[in-house]
Amino acid sequence: MLKFTRRSLLIAVPLLAAGCTTTTSPRTRTVKPLIPDEYVAMYGAVDGEAFPVAATDLTRVEPQFLRRDVAYPTDQPPGTIVVDTEARYLYLVRENGRALRYGIGVGKAGLEFEGEAVVQYKRQWPRWTPTQAMIAREPERYGPLAAGMEPGVMNPLGPRALYLFKDGKDTLYRIHGTTEAWTIGKAVSSGCIRLLNQDIIDLYRRVPNGSRVVVLQGGNANSRQLPQV
Template identity: 60%
Template sequence: MRRQVRPAMLPSRRKAVRMLLSVVGLPLLAAACTTVSPPPPQIVNATPTVDPLAAERYAALDTERFSVPAVSLEDLKPAYMRQLVDYPTREQPGTIVVDPEARFLYLVQEGGKALRYGVGVGKEGLEFTGTARVERKAQWPRWTPTPDMIRREPGRYAKWAGGMAGGARNPLGARALYLFKNGKDTLYRIHGTNEPWTIGEAVSSGCIRMMNQDVIDLYNRVAGGSRVVVL
């Protein structure tokens, strides 16, 4: 029996089939190589969040005899802002504890708590340790540099040897607490400052400085004769 021979595929037909396969295979190939694109990156707002409580506590005060401007939020270091903290101690509520090294002042409260304030510490603030009493409180106090300050920097302080009246430019700020021991002035002061950016820092002169808003708050809470412990 004679075997039938299939005629060879014509070149034009082979070309058509090849083109068809290439067209059909493109989507399959593309699907195999495609990866899931990640979602577009989210734009994060670079503006820092303002703590409403901090903004309120350190806002400008218009009820004072002299101007008390708001503390710039850029100068507010979170650790040194006024806040209630755990503070177990044997000291009685109402006692002030000053920790110059850590740059904190604590007002002891009931239940193992304390109001903690950030402070700046000058050279005079490191010259006394131990216990004392708040024998005097003053609003917008007069400032007189100590003899040591005048001796160290006469060009800066000698002109104020007779004292500077209280006011917005006075280095003692809005309030001052004067510490006495056994009836004698220790020359140690807890006072305000017109340089809030120095809170948490070691400064060239002064005792224990606080932001004016904080020293006003402390002044209103502390009674005359209160015990003060300087670590």
């Protein structure tokens, strides 16, 4: 027959209590945000592409930068692309005061395009060639790529690109995809507008060649129409 002393009971109680608690400190516990099923589906892997398009890791994207239909009162006609670099949004203007809003990453300070342009042409899985200015700034990084990079999952333009021209001349400014989800909502690229790959595929199929593009910078606050979700 087992005998319990007062000392053995005092030792056992803390051990039993410890079995009912977690050993993980609240400060080290990682809690992933709850992502609605519609966005999980929207940003899932894309089938039927020339190269794999993986699902986007939505835990690395701020929720406000996910694609959605919003109220957008503007005098721009439907079909116009409006890029608000300061707010980090691209709007595709639709009928009845609405727009499709996409989160974007934009160019570093001093490298952004501003004004009006047109989508001269579009490309699926485009080649990428660094500009002469990029090669001059970072020859070790971009010099070996002067002849261009073949399409594929490592190509910085991603699965789609829209090429912007102004007055018949190439601005060297592109709207394109990215696999770096964490860059959406930030100023990180060398001047171009980047969208999540699923978003650029969606935008690509909605806009024809010749579509008008208006790029707003911070100084254009008076011409910016602030949307309401």
